[in-house]
Amino acid sequence: MTDREPPAWLWLKERLARLRQSTTPGRGGTEPAPIAVRTAVVTDSAAALPAEWVKAFVADGRLAVVPMPVMVGEEIYGEGEDDITETLSVALAAGSSVKTSRPSPGQFEQAYLAARDRGFETVVSIHISAGLSGTADAARLAAQRVPIPVEVIDSRTVGMAQGMGVQSALVAAADGRSAAEVRRFAEERLARTKVYFYVPSLEQLRRGGRIGTAASWLGAMLSIKPILAVDDGKIVPLEKVRSAARAVARLEEIVAADVSSRPAGQSRLAVHHFGNLAEAERLATRLEASCPACPPAQISALPAVLAAHAGLGVLAVVVGESSTPGAATLPG
Numbered sequence: 012m013t014d015r016e017p018p019a020w021l022w023l024k025e026r027l028a029r030l031r032q033s034t035t036p037g038r039g040g041t042e043p044a045p046i047a048v049r050t051a052v053v054t055d056s057a058a059a060l061p062a063e064w065v066k067a068f069v070a071d072g073r074l075a076v077v078p079m080p081v082m083v084g085e086e087i088y089g090e091g092e093d094d095i096t097e098t099l100s101v102a103l104a105a106g107s108s109v110k111t112s113r114p115s116p117g118q119f120e121q122a123y124l125a126a127r128d129r130g131f132e133t134v135v136s137i138h139i140s141a142g143l144s145g146t147a148d149a150a151r152l153a154a155q156r157v158p159i160p161v162e163v164i165d166s167r168t169v170g171m172a173q174g175m176g177v178q179s180a181l182v183a184a185a186d187g188r189s190a191a192e193v194r195r196f197a198e199e200r201l202a203r204t205k206v207y208f209y210v211p212s213l214e215q216l217r218r219g220g221r222i223g224t225a226a227s228w229l230g231a232m233l234s235i236k237p238i239l240a241v242d243d244g245k246i247v248p249l250e251k252v253r254s255a256a257r258a259v260a261r262l263e264e265i266v267a268a269d270v271s272s273r274p275a276g277q278s279r280l281a282v283h284h285f286g287n288l289a290e291a292e293r294l295a296t297r298l299e300a301s302c303p304a305c306p307p308a309q310i311s312a313l314p315a316v317l318a319a320h321a322g323l324g325v326l327a328v329v330v331g332e333s334s335t336p337g338a339a340t341l342p343g
Protein backbone atom coordinates (compact mmCIF):
# COMPACT_ATOMS: atom_id res chain seq x y z
CA MET A 12 0.00 0.00 0.00
CA THR A 13 1.43 3.36 -0.98
CA ASP A 14 1.27 6.56 1.02
CA ARG A 15 -2.19 8.01 0.75
CA GLU A 16 -3.73 11.47 1.03
CA PRO A 17 -7.14 12.12 2.62
CA PRO A 18 -9.74 13.71 0.29
CA ALA A 19 -9.70 16.94 2.30
CA TRP A 20 -6.01 17.39 1.59
CA LEU A 21 -6.55 16.91 -2.13
CA TRP A 22 -8.59 20.12 -2.00
CA LEU A 23 -5.43 22.16 -1.58
CA LYS A 24 -3.69 20.44 -4.48
CA GLU A 25 -6.67 21.13 -6.73
CA ARG A 26 -6.94 24.75 -5.53
CA LEU A 27 -3.32 25.51 -6.32
CA ALA A 28 -3.50 23.68 -9.64
CA ARG A 29 -6.39 25.94 -10.67
CA LEU A 30 -4.45 28.94 -9.49
CA ARG A 31 -1.45 27.94 -11.59
CA GLN A 32 -3.69 27.61 -14.63
CA SER A 33 -5.20 31.05 -14.08
CA THR A 34 -1.77 32.64 -13.89
CA THR A 35 -0.32 30.92 -16.97
CA PRO A 36 0.85 33.57 -19.51
CA GLY A 37 -1.01 33.67 -22.81
CA ARG A 38 -4.33 32.33 -21.61
CA GLY A 39 -7.55 33.87 -22.90
CA GLY A 40 -9.14 36.88 -21.26
CA THR A 41 -12.37 35.14 -20.25
CA GLU A 42 -11.11 34.01 -16.84
CA PRO A 43 -11.23 36.17 -13.69
CA ALA A 44 -8.15 38.18 -12.85
CA PRO A 45 -5.69 35.86 -11.07
CA ILE A 46 -4.90 36.25 -7.39
CA ALA A 47 -1.45 37.74 -6.88
CA VAL A 48 0.50 35.13 -4.94
CA ARG A 49 3.29 37.07 -3.30
CA THR A 50 4.56 34.64 -0.66
CA ALA A 51 6.55 31.44 -1.13
CA VAL A 52 6.78 28.78 1.57
CA VAL A 53 9.99 27.01 2.62
CA THR A 54 10.29 24.12 5.04
CA ASP A 55 12.61 21.23 5.88
CA SER A 56 12.24 17.52 5.30
CA ALA A 57 11.19 16.86 8.91
CA ALA A 58 7.75 18.11 7.81
CA ALA A 59 7.12 14.64 6.35
CA LEU A 60 5.13 15.99 3.41
CA PRO A 61 4.19 13.23 0.94
CA ALA A 62 6.72 13.10 -1.90
CA GLU A 63 4.08 13.20 -4.64
CA TRP A 64 2.40 16.11 -2.90
CA VAL A 65 5.68 18.06 -2.79
CA LYS A 66 6.33 17.46 -6.48
CA ALA A 67 3.04 19.12 -7.32
CA PHE A 68 4.07 22.43 -5.75
CA VAL A 69 7.84 22.84 -6.06
CA ALA A 70 7.80 23.24 -9.87
CA ASP A 71 6.62 26.86 -9.80
CA GLY A 72 8.54 27.84 -6.68
CA ARG A 73 5.62 28.11 -4.27
CA LEU A 74 7.21 25.50 -2.01
CA ALA A 75 10.78 24.45 -1.27
CA VAL A 76 11.78 21.60 1.04
CA VAL A 77 15.36 21.82 2.32
CA PRO A 78 16.80 18.33 2.98
CA MET A 79 18.04 17.52 6.47
CA PRO A 80 21.28 15.51 6.64
CA VAL A 81 21.46 12.04 8.19
CA MET A 82 24.82 10.38 8.91
CA VAL A 83 24.92 6.58 8.87
CA GLY A 84 28.38 5.47 9.90
CA GLU A 85 30.72 7.75 7.97
CA GLU A 86 28.32 8.43 5.11
CA ILE A 87 26.15 11.57 4.98
CA TYR A 88 22.80 11.41 3.19
CA GLY A 89 20.40 14.19 2.31
CA GLU A 90 16.78 13.50 3.22
CA GLY A 91 14.76 13.74 0.03
CA GLU A 92 17.88 13.70 -2.13
CA ASP A 93 19.03 10.15 -1.39
CA ASP A 94 17.05 6.97 -0.85
CA ILE A 95 18.29 6.08 2.61
CA THR A 96 15.37 4.10 4.02
CA GLU A 97 16.92 0.66 3.62
CA THR A 98 20.37 1.84 4.73
CA LEU A 99 18.92 3.46 7.83
CA SER A 100 16.76 0.42 8.63
CA VAL A 101 19.77 -1.89 8.53
CA ALA A 102 21.82 0.49 10.66
CA LEU A 103 19.10 0.81 13.29
CA ALA A 104 18.60 -2.95 13.43
CA ALA A 105 22.34 -3.47 13.86
CA GLY A 106 22.72 -0.73 16.46
CA SER A 107 25.16 1.16 14.23
CA SER A 108 25.94 4.83 14.67
CA VAL A 109 23.23 7.09 13.26
CA LYS A 110 23.34 10.86 13.65
CA THR A 111 21.45 13.86 12.30
CA SER A 112 22.24 17.52 11.81
CA ARG A 113 20.62 20.74 10.73
CA PRO A 114 20.86 22.01 7.16
CA SER A 115 23.41 24.75 6.55
CA PRO A 116 22.36 28.42 6.40
CA GLY A 117 23.60 28.39 2.81
CA GLN A 118 20.95 25.84 1.83
CA PHE A 119 18.22 28.11 3.14
CA GLU A 120 19.82 31.12 1.50
CA GLN A 121 19.64 29.34 -1.86
CA ALA A 122 15.96 28.51 -1.31
CA TYR A 123 15.09 32.12 -0.42
CA LEU A 124 16.99 33.53 -3.40
CA ALA A 125 15.27 31.04 -5.69
CA ALA A 126 11.90 32.30 -4.46
CA ARG A 127 12.95 35.88 -5.18
CA ASP A 128 14.14 34.92 -8.64
CA ARG A 129 10.73 33.35 -9.35
CA GLY A 130 9.08 36.69 -8.60
CA PHE A 131 7.87 36.16 -5.03
CA GLU A 132 8.04 39.17 -2.74
CA THR A 133 8.27 37.39 0.62
CA VAL A 134 8.96 33.98 2.14
CA VAL A 135 7.46 32.18 5.11
CA SER A 136 9.89 29.52 6.37
CA ILE A 137 8.48 26.82 8.71
CA HIS A 138 10.79 24.44 10.56
CA ILE A 139 11.16 21.55 12.98
CA SER A 140 10.94 22.45 16.66
CA ALA A 141 13.91 24.39 17.96
CA GLY A 142 13.70 22.16 21.03
CA LEU A 143 14.79 19.24 18.85
CA SER A 144 17.01 20.82 16.18
CA GLY A 145 18.93 23.99 15.36
CA THR A 146 17.28 24.18 11.93
CA ALA A 147 15.25 27.32 12.65
CA ASP A 148 18.44 29.09 13.78
CA ALA A 149 20.10 28.22 10.47
CA ALA A 150 17.08 29.60 8.65
CA ARG A 151 17.25 32.86 10.63
CA LEU A 152 20.93 33.28 9.79
CA ALA A 153 20.12 32.83 6.12
CA ALA A 154 17.19 35.26 6.34
CA GLN A 155 19.58 38.00 7.44
CA ARG A 156 21.68 37.55 4.31
CA VAL A 157 19.08 37.74 1.56
CA PRO A 158 17.38 40.75 -0.08
CA ILE A 159 13.87 39.34 0.36
CA PRO A 160 11.85 39.50 3.59
CA VAL A 161 11.67 36.12 5.32
CA GLU A 162 9.37 35.18 8.21
CA VAL A 163 10.93 32.22 10.08
CA ILE A 164 8.59 30.06 12.17
CA ASP A 165 9.67 27.55 14.81
CA SER A 166 6.82 25.06 14.41
CA ARG A 167 7.46 23.63 17.89
CA THR A 168 6.56 20.24 16.48
CA VAL A 169 7.65 17.59 13.97
CA GLY A 170 6.41 15.30 11.20
CA MET A 171 3.07 15.94 9.55
CA ALA A 172 2.14 18.23 12.45
CA GLN A 173 4.77 20.56 10.99
CA GLY A 174 3.56 19.57 7.52
CA MET A 175 0.02 20.67 8.34
CA GLY A 176 1.36 24.11 9.19
CA VAL A 177 3.14 24.18 5.83
CA GLN A 178 -0.05 23.21 4.00
CA SER A 179 -1.98 25.89 5.89
CA ALA A 180 0.61 28.48 4.88
CA LEU A 181 0.20 27.45 1.24
CA VAL A 182 -3.57 27.86 1.52
CA ALA A 183 -3.21 31.39 2.89
CA ALA A 184 -0.58 32.29 0.29
CA ALA A 185 -2.80 30.95 -2.49
CA ASP A 186 -5.52 33.28 -1.22
CA GLY A 187 -3.18 36.23 -1.83
CA ARG A 188 -2.60 37.01 1.84
CA SER A 189 0.39 38.98 3.09
CA ALA A 190 3.38 37.22 4.65
CA ALA A 191 2.23 38.34 8.12
CA GLU A 192 -1.22 36.83 7.52
CA VAL A 193 0.28 33.65 6.10
CA ARG A 194 2.45 33.38 9.20
CA ARG A 195 -0.47 33.95 11.59
CA PHE A 196 -2.62 31.36 9.87
CA ALA A 197 0.16 28.76 9.89
CA GLU A 198 0.98 29.43 13.54
CA GLU A 199 -2.67 29.14 14.53
CA ARG A 200 -2.93 25.77 12.82
CA LEU A 201 0.40 24.57 14.24
CA ALA A 202 -0.79 25.40 17.74
CA ARG A 203 -3.78 23.12 17.14
CA THR A 204 -1.74 20.04 16.23
CA LYS A 205 -0.66 17.24 18.53
CA VAL A 206 1.79 14.37 18.01
CA TYR A 207 1.36 11.15 19.94
CA PHE A 208 3.70 8.21 19.44
CA TYR A 209 4.77 4.82 20.66
CA VAL A 210 8.32 3.45 20.43
CA PRO A 211 9.27 -0.14 21.24
CA SER A 212 12.42 1.16 22.95
CA LEU A 213 13.72 4.49 24.23
CA GLU A 214 17.27 3.57 23.23
CA GLN A 215 17.48 5.64 20.04
CA LEU A 216 15.92 8.67 21.74
CA ARG A 217 18.40 8.27 24.58
CA ARG A 218 21.35 8.10 22.19
CA GLY A 219 20.23 11.25 20.43
CA GLY A 220 19.55 13.16 23.63
CA ARG A 221 15.93 13.75 22.60
CA ILE A 222 13.98 12.23 25.48
CA GLY A 223 14.11 15.08 28.02
CA THR A 224 11.85 14.30 30.99
CA ALA A 225 11.35 10.74 29.77
CA ALA A 226 14.90 10.00 30.95
CA SER A 227 13.55 8.92 34.34
CA TRP A 228 11.99 5.89 32.65
CA LEU A 229 15.28 4.49 31.44
CA GLY A 230 15.83 2.33 34.49
CA ALA A 231 12.84 0.22 33.45
CA MET A 232 13.39 0.58 29.72
CA LEU A 233 13.28 -3.14 28.95
CA SER A 234 9.89 -3.67 30.57
CA ILE A 235 8.17 -0.42 29.58
CA LYS A 236 6.46 0.38 26.28
CA PRO A 237 6.25 4.18 26.43
CA ILE A 238 3.66 6.46 24.88
CA LEU A 239 5.07 9.92 24.32
CA ALA A 240 3.98 13.23 22.87
CA VAL A 241 5.47 16.40 21.47
CA ASP A 242 4.47 19.25 23.77
CA ASP A 243 5.72 22.83 23.57
CA GLY A 244 8.41 21.72 21.15
CA LYS A 245 9.84 18.87 23.24
CA ILE A 246 9.27 15.15 23.68
CA VAL A 247 7.42 14.36 26.90
CA PRO A 248 6.14 11.10 28.42
CA LEU A 249 2.41 10.43 28.57
CA GLU A 250 2.00 6.89 29.85
CA LYS A 251 3.91 3.72 30.67
CA VAL A 252 2.38 0.54 29.26
CA ARG A 253 3.53 -3.03 29.88
CA SER A 254 2.94 -4.56 26.44
CA ALA A 255 3.27 -3.47 22.84
CA ALA A 256 -0.31 -4.46 22.04
CA ARG A 257 -1.67 -2.43 24.93
CA ALA A 258 0.53 0.54 23.98
CA VAL A 259 -0.89 0.66 20.46
CA ALA A 260 -4.44 0.23 21.76
CA ARG A 261 -3.89 3.03 24.26
CA LEU A 262 -2.42 5.24 21.53
CA GLU A 263 -5.64 4.77 19.56
CA GLU A 264 -7.72 5.68 22.63
CA ILE A 265 -5.72 8.86 23.24
CA VAL A 266 -6.14 9.96 19.62
CA ALA A 267 -9.89 9.25 19.62
CA ALA A 268 -10.29 11.31 22.81
CA ASP A 269 -8.35 14.20 21.26
CA VAL A 270 -10.48 14.13 18.10
CA SER A 271 -13.71 14.09 20.12
CA SER A 272 -12.61 17.25 21.95
CA ARG A 273 -12.30 19.24 18.71
CA PRO A 274 -14.96 20.90 16.52
CA ALA A 275 -16.99 18.25 14.73
CA GLY A 276 -15.70 17.38 11.29
CA GLN A 277 -12.56 19.52 11.52
CA SER A 278 -9.94 16.98 12.62
CA ARG A 279 -7.27 15.59 10.29
CA LEU A 280 -5.10 12.57 11.03
CA ALA A 281 -1.73 11.30 9.85
CA VAL A 282 -0.08 8.02 10.81
CA HIS A 283 3.70 7.64 10.64
CA HIS A 284 5.68 4.40 10.83
CA PHE A 285 9.17 3.12 10.17
CA GLY A 286 9.70 -0.50 9.25
CA ASN A 287 6.16 -1.52 10.22
CA LEU A 288 3.81 -0.42 7.44
CA ALA A 289 1.29 -3.22 8.01
CA GLU A 290 0.92 -2.25 11.66
CA ALA A 291 0.39 1.40 10.66
CA GLU A 292 -2.28 0.36 8.16
CA ARG A 293 -4.14 -1.60 10.83
CA LEU A 294 -3.97 1.35 13.21
CA ALA A 295 -5.28 3.71 10.52
CA THR A 296 -8.17 1.35 9.80
CA ARG A 297 -9.14 1.24 13.47
CA LEU A 298 -8.91 5.03 13.68
CA GLU A 299 -11.35 5.31 10.78
CA ALA A 300 -13.83 3.34 12.88
CA SER A 301 -13.20 5.19 16.13
CA CYS A 302 -13.07 8.65 14.49
CA PRO A 303 -15.79 8.42 11.81
CA ALA A 304 -16.00 12.18 11.28
CA CYS A 305 -12.34 12.34 10.16
CA PRO A 306 -11.26 11.78 6.56
CA PRO A 307 -8.97 8.75 6.11
CA ALA A 308 -5.58 9.27 7.70
CA GLN A 309 -2.50 9.77 5.58
CA ILE A 310 -0.11 6.85 6.12
CA SER A 311 3.56 7.57 5.49
CA ALA A 312 7.00 6.49 6.61
CA LEU A 313 8.58 8.72 9.19
CA PRO A 314 11.28 10.91 7.60
CA ALA A 315 14.75 9.48 8.07
CA VAL A 316 15.83 12.47 10.16
CA LEU A 317 13.10 11.57 12.69
CA ALA A 318 13.30 7.78 12.34
CA ALA A 319 17.00 8.03 13.21
CA HIS A 320 15.92 9.06 16.71
CA ALA A 321 12.64 7.16 17.12
CA GLY A 322 13.99 3.82 15.87
CA LEU A 323 12.40 0.85 14.13
CA GLY A 324 8.79 0.03 14.94
CA VAL A 325 7.69 3.55 15.84
CA LEU A 326 4.02 4.41 15.43
CA ALA A 327 3.04 8.07 15.51
CA VAL A 328 -0.33 9.73 15.06
CA VAL A 329 -0.70 13.42 14.26
CA VAL A 330 -3.97 15.14 15.06
CA GLY A 331 -4.63 18.53 13.49
CA GLU A 332 -7.45 20.59 12.07
CA SER A 333 -8.49 21.28 8.51
CA SER A 334 -7.19 24.31 6.65
CA THR A 335 -9.19 23.54 3.52
CA PRO A 336 -12.30 25.77 3.81
CA GLY A 337 -10.27 28.63 2.36
CA ALA A 338 -10.55 32.36 2.85
CA ALA A 339 -13.43 32.17 5.30
CA THR A 340 -11.10 30.69 7.92
CA LEU A 341 -8.15 32.98 7.28
CA PRO A 342 -7.23 35.82 9.61
CA GLY A 343 -7.59 39.42 8.60
